[in-house]
Amino acid sequence: MTDLATLDAYGVLTEPTTLTIQRLLPGPIERIWAYLTESNLRRRWLAAGEMELKEGATFEFVWRNDELSCPTSPRPAGFPEEHRMQSRITELDPPHRLTITWGSTGGVSFELEPRDGEVLLTIIHRRVPDRSTLLNVSAGWHMHLDLLAALAEGREPAPFWEGWSRLKAEYDSRIPV
Structure with a gap:
């Protein structure tokens, strides 16, 4: 696979219904693994939800995107204050790979690869x-x-919904109709 992290931060379609997106993050790999698997850390960037690290284990993601950044930005119409989704671990290889079901939109793989003190995180949806x-x-x-x-990186995150709205418009022009 092409190293997308050297190209840009945008996800790309690697198949007609598959999005692949990568980030190069400060290591070590165990730290980034914790951000994926520990509810108290994951809720700060994605969604809360206790996860038993065992293939076949079910768990619930709980999104509260309004709480992800300060200052907050207005939530787009149609999005609830809280969203819940049932999921199940389908593949587990700590601290390198976690694959889960993703509600009605398929499955998601999180792959971690050490890179000279950093970690390449690849998400495949x-x-x-x-x-x-x-x-x-x-x-x-x-x-x-x-x-x-x-x-x-120890930086203050940008307002979530403001960034999401801008990015949705950018992806609309990047992804073929």
């Missing part, structure tokens, strides 16, 4: 059902990863 969902998912992963990068 498969079976995205339609373009509208793809735009939401692309902007979502991009903005959530921007938050993770800010946290990992």
Whole structure:
């Protein structure tokens, strides 16, 4: 696979219904693994939810995107204050790979690879059902990863919904109709 992290921060379609997005983050790998698997850390950039690290284990993600940044920005119409999604671990290889089901929009793999003191995080979101969902998912992963990068680097994250709205418009022009 092409090293997308050297190209730019945007996700790309690696298959018609598969988004791949990467970030190079400060290590060590165990630290980034903790941001993926520990609810108290994951809730700061993505979603809360206790996760038993065992293949087949089910868990619930709980999103509260309004709480991800300060200052906050207005939530777009149609998005609830809180969103919940049931998921299940389908593949586990700590601290290198975590694959989970993702509600009605397929599955997601998180792959971690050490790189000279840094960690290349690759997220592959498969079976995205339609373009509208793809735009939401692309902007979502991009903005959530921007938050993770800010946290990992000790920076204040940008306002979540403002960034998500901007990114959705950018992905609309980048992803073919």
